[in-house]
Amino acid sequence: MKLPFALAQRFVAAEKFKETIPKIKAFNEKNIKVTLDLLGENVQEKSMADETVDIYIQLLDDIQHAGLTSSISIKLTMIGLDIDENYCRDNLFRLLNKARDHGSFVRIDMEGSAYTQQTIDIFKEAFKEYGNHVGIVIQAYLHRSGEDIPELADLGADIRLCKGAYKEPDLIAIQKMPAIREAFKEYAKILLEKTPFPRIATHDDELINWTLHYTSENNIPKERFEFQMLYGLREETMEQFARDGHHARVYVPYGTMWFPYFKRRLMERKENVWFVMNTMFKK
Numbered sequence: 389m390k391l392p393f394a395l396a397q398r399f400v401a402a403e404k405f406k407e408t409i410p411k412i413k414a415f416n417e418k419n420i421k422v423t424l425d426l427l428g429e430n431v432q433e434k435s436m437a438d439e440t441v442d443i444y445i446q447l448l449d450d451i452q453h454a455g456l457t458s459s460i461s462i463k464l465t466m467i468g469l470d471i472d473e474n475y476c477r478d479n480l481f482r483l484l485n486k487a488r489d490h491g492s493f494v495r496i497d498m499e500g501s502a503y504t505q506q507t508i509d510i511f512k513e514a515f516k517e518y519g520n521h522v523g524i525v526i527q528a529y530l531h532r533s534g535e536d537i538p539e540l541a542d543l544g545a546d547i548r549l550c551k552g553a554y555k556e557p558d559l560i561a562i563q564k565m566p567a568i569r570e571a572f573k574e575y576a577k578i579l580l581e582k583t584p585f586p587r588i589a590t591h592d593d594e595l596i597n598w599t600l601h602y603t604s605e606n607n608i609p610k611e612r613f614e615f616q617m618l619y620g621l622r623e624e625t626m627e628q629f630a631r632d633g634h635h636a637r638v639y640v641p642y643g644t645m646w647f648p649y650f651k652r653r654l655m656e657r658k659e660n661v662w663f664v665m666n667t668m669f670k671k
């Protein structure tokens with residue numbers, strides 16, 4: 389059954405790239421950068437993974453032609469991680485060749501824990517070859533992040549730090565919010581100390597205020613890190629960050645395969661269900 393897009397539009401910018409352009413321009417005009425994400429995951433057919441890489445390559449061209457300040461985010465299962473790791477890495481490198489030619493940037497989103505090790509392995513290979521044209525995401529709720537963060541920070545990798553959006557068992561991930569927040573802070577300190585430009589991806593006031601306080605106490609200038617939030621959430625806060633001279637970036641998802649992303653947003657916060665209901669009934 390195809391669900392109406394109206395349901396998702398609180399969190400998903402559009403179904404087609406063209407329709408995202410005015411929205412991205414509006415962010416850029418407010419000094420807010422964008423990361424575009426073509427939605428989709430767990431592709432099982434090579435033909436579809438190949439096609440997805442072509443679409444991403446075209447997207448890098450389209451972003452440039454439209455004059456947008458936007459990088460892209462991808463999921464490795466969109467470009468063949470479920471099919472074969474080497475095939476997926478080759479697909480990523482094909483995309484990164486284009487990103488390097490363009491002087492643009494590709495972030496590898498982090499998916500469920502079944503993919504963490506492979507994602508980090510592929511990222512490390514890509515980082516060796518493409519340096520700061522590629523970045524990764526680390527999820528603070530994973531127990532293993534206590535080792536991954538220092539290792540990737542020592543490489544000087546470009547890391548987006550977030551809490552983690554997938555349902556994971558206690559053996560794999562911290563379950564309680566206060567402990568996730570403590571882990572987030574500990575990792576943010578390491579990233580702020582050791583990496584050139586960490587990305588703090590959260591809507592959580594406690595973590596935002598902690599970051600503002602910690603960076604000011606430790607004389608870490610605003611130019612050295614970035615706040616990131618998801619499309620549809622806390623836009624006014626992002627505008628305020630930009631006005632205050634902070635780097636601010638919104639993650640803008642689009643595409644027809646929006647359902648899994650939309651479901652994760654509903655699951656993580658009950659207020660998000662109300663946002664969606666409001667959008668529906670205002671129409």
Ligand SMILES: Cc1cc2nc3c(=O)[nH]c(=O)nc-3n(C[C@H](O)[C@H](O)[C@H](O)COP(=O)(O)OP(=O)(O)OC[C@H]3O[C@@H](n4cnc5c(N)ncnc54)[C@H](O)[C@@H]3O)c2cc1C
Pocket residue numbers: 496497498499525527548550551552553554589590591592593616617618621622638639656657
């Ligand atoms: C840019 C970006 C990229 C991401 N990439 C990934 C990824 O690659 N992999 C992955 O697993 N996850 C990713 N995530 C999702 C992330 O892991 C969390 O699931 C998600 O951000 C929710 O956690 P939170 O810290 O933002 O706030 P929550 O834990 O949802 O909320 C904590 C508190 O923050 C405040 N708050 C939250 N939302 C609002 C709001 N709209 N208005 C006012 N206050 C609010 C409330 O006080 C709330 O109690 C990404 C998130 C962002 C922002």
